[in-house]
Amino acid sequence: MGRVVLFDMSSQDPERAAAFYSSVFGWKIAEPNWGYYPVSTGDDNKPGIHGGISKGPQDFAHGIRIQIEVESIDESLQKCVESGAQIVRDKMEFDEFYLAYLVDPVGNGIGLIQYK
Missing domain, CATH: 3.10.180.10 (2,3-Dihydroxybiphenyl 1,2-Dioxygenase, domain 1)
Structure with a gap:
């Protein structure tokens, strides 16, 4: 979950x-x-x-976006796109985690985060 x-x-x-x-x-x-x-x-x-x-x-430019922790950012990105989401920023790598930003099918901005 x-x-x-x-x-x-x-x-x-x-x-x-x-x-x-x-x-x-x-x-x-x-x-x-x-x-x-x-x-x-x-x-x-x-x-x-x-x-x-x-x-x-x-x-x-303005707003609040939630970050949802996932086990596999690659698999989650694929599932999101297949379910109608659009990728705004593809998988980015930081020291301790991977992060991506999407817009869900109804226009809400969300983030996916996978800790290393």
């Missing part, structure tokens, strides 16, 4: 967004890495997820 493990918040002003969520909700915002501000939304002993805030690209 694919589990929602993170959220990505895209903004054209990520510093302002980070200041807002930190001030209003008490989120802990870490220093940016690759322009991505990691976000902790609370205690790990309570239900909830963490995420990040970054400057949105042309194809996703």
Whole structure:
């Protein structure tokens, strides 16, 4: 079962967004890495997820996208496309994970993440 493990918040002003969520909700915002501000939304002993805030690209300038953990990003991408999704950013490799962005058949932005 694919589990929602993170959220990505895209903004054209990520510093302002980070200041807002930190001030209003008490989120802990870490220093940016690759322009991505990691976000902790609370205690790990309570239900909830963490995420990040970054400057949105042309194809996703503003909005929130969930990250779904998968066992095989390649197989999941294939299943998504076969079921009507469109790939926005194909499989990307980072130090500890693979990541891809899609739009589901009804227009929602989602991410797939496979930890190494």
